[in-house]
Amino acid sequence: MSSAPAQPPAQEPAQGPAQEPGRAxxxxxxxxxxxxxxxxxxxxxxxxxxxxxxxxxxxxxxxxxxxxxxxxxxxxxxxxxxxxxxxxxxxxxxxxxxxxxxxxxxxxxxxxxxxxxxxxxxxxxxxxxxxxxxxxxxxxxxxxxxxxxxxxxxxxxxxxxxxxxxxxxxxxxxxxxxxxxxxxxxxxxxxxxxxxxxxxxxxxxxxxxxxxxxxxxxxxxxxxxxxxxxxxxxxxxxxxxxxxxxxxxxxxxxxxxxxxxxxxxxxxxxxxxxxxxxxxxxxxxxxxxxxxxxxxxxxxxxxxxxxxxxSTALAARREGARSAPPVPAPTSRIDAVPHAVRALVPPAARTRIRKALGRER
The missing domain is CATH 3.40.50 (Rossmann fold)
Structure with a gap:
């Protein structure tokens, strides 16, 4: 049951006994x-x-x-x-x-x-x-x-x-x-x-x-x-x-x-x-x-x-969730959109969207 590294492959691809015609x-x-x-x-x-x-x-x-x-x-x-x-x-x-x-x-x-x-x-x-x-x-x-x-x-x-x-x-x-x-x-x-x-x-x-x-x-x-x-x-x-x-x-x-x-x-x-x-x-x-x-x-x-x-399994799950680093919540709906997607929106359109959401800057 070892996962130790394998031996180097043999030089000849077929090292086993030769096949005989008709043998099962x-x-x-x-x-x-x-x-x-x-x-x-x-x-x-x-x-x-x-x-x-x-x-x-x-x-x-x-x-x-x-x-x-x-x-x-x-x-x-x-x-x-x-x-x-x-x-x-x-x-x-x-x-x-x-x-x-x-x-x-x-x-x-x-x-x-x-x-x-x-x-x-x-x-x-x-x-x-x-x-x-x-x-x-x-x-x-x-x-x-x-x-x-x-x-x-x-x-x-x-x-x-x-x-x-x-x-x-x-x-x-x-x-x-x-x-x-x-x-x-x-x-x-x-x-x-x-x-x-x-x-x-x-x-x-x-x-x-x-x-x-x-x-x-x-x-x-x-x-x-x-x-x-x-x-x-x-x-x-x-x-x-x-x-x-x-x-x-x-x-x-x-x-x-x-x-x-x-x-x-x-x-x-x-x-x-x-x-x-x-x-x-x-x-x-x-x-x-x-x-x-x-x-x-x-x-x-x-x-x-x-x-x-x-109960022990649930406690372990809660402990794992409690010790996990918190995931920062997005500050707005627009921030939740991936940057790569936001970059596809023209600048003027992005400005209008931010105004509508009260986020103009």
Whole structure:
């Protein structure tokens, strides 16, 4: 989730694996909350031969192994989030509607479709990872379809307390544990709904660190990824070197994250339901019904919290208005007319107008 500067573009425009005639085009989107192992999954798929569009966001201290994020996609998502007044960790259920309006913009869809077409010329199996992408999955799905590519989704799963603790450690204290926990619930429940009925997989971060071959080769078979299914021994060794279990540096529990009991219970229920999706055969209609009920419960809880906090929001608005510099009122109707417009009126006519208004000088 970094907005660090991108690496310099490669000299050759097509650095990915060469396309083979007749091979299906595939776009794998790695989604889910940040700090959940999305970078590990994207880096693994890249190492096995899927193409990450270049240039990538550069590694930093928060993610020394690299993010596996195309800079173009990150910049696009930043722009769209600003336009929709949504932040990447937004706890508001309403935020999904705001982001959806931007996704439906025809010009935005054309931009993504054109960019994706260029990337598919560099490789017919792409991996696009950015936690912000979850807000715009319909946009990416449409762009892939317009390029005759199949879109698939990998959602990474990590216990909410570890996600919240990792964000607190690496992303600063601009949000507290309550807000981050609520945002995690909102993100994960709506990501599940947005990918339902699509080609998708849920992978526990802990399973990736314990033995990545099991979930990744299962994904290769489920998504029919040629690069994964035909991976060579050298590729597999590189992934073993790439995945570092010691990078799971935050392992908190609810004893370390202070949130209201009701929010904690709903987060636990959401985690248990998501965890079940990672099991073979766990993605069932009964599970979907549970998620629908959880989304309703979360929306109700959030609406209740907003109602309680309404007086605080009004006070903050009044304080902002009171501290804003006063706007000088025009001294007359003529002064309210912009100077550029007044300059278009001949001097003699301006004099007559001023006389009529008692403003001759």
């Amino acid at each position: 085009r595939r776009v794998v989107l790695v989604v889910g909350s940040g700090r959940s192992g999305t970078s590990v999954m994207a880096g693994t798929l890249r190492t096995l031969g899927l193409h990450v569009p270049q240039p990538e966001v550069v590694a930093d201290a928060t993610n020394p192994k690299g993010f596996g994020e195309p800079q173009w996609a990150v910049d696009l998502h930043h722009e769209l989030l600003r336009r929709s007044n949504v932040q990447v960790s937004d706890a508001r259920p309403q935020a999904w509607l705001e982001a959806g309006r931007v996704s439906a913009d025809h010009a935005v869809r054309e931009r993504v479709t054109t960019w994706l077409a260029e990337q598919l010329r560099a490789g017919d199996e792409l991996v696009v990872k950015d936690p912000r992408a979850a807000w715009f999955l319909g946009l990416w799905r449409a762009a892939a379809a317009r390029n005759d590519a199949t879109s698939s989704y990998v959602t990474m799963l990590r216990p909410v307390t570890e996600v919240v603790g990792s964000k607190q450690a690496y992303y600063g204290a601009d949000q507290n544990g309550v807000t981050r926990t609520a945002a995690w619930i909102n993100m994960m429940l709506h990501t599940e709904r947005a990918t339902r009925g699509e080609q998708r997989a849920f992978v526990r971060y802990a399973d990736m660190l314990a033995d990545w071959t099991v979930p990744v080769f299962r994904i290769g078979d489920r998504f029919d990824l040629h690069a994964v299914r035909t991976a060579m021994a050298n590729d597999i060794r590189e992934v073993h070197s790439f995945i570092d279990p010691t990078l799971r540096r935050v392992t908190l529990t609810w004893d370390d994250v202070e949130v209201p009991a009701r929010l904690r219970d709903l987060a636990d229920e959401t985690w248990q339901a998501l965890d079940g999706l990672a099991d073979e055969g766990g993605d069932t209609p009964a599970a979907h019904e549970s998620f629908d009920q959880l989304r309703v419960a979360y929306a109700d809880m959030y609406a209740e919290a907003e109602a309680f906090a309404h």
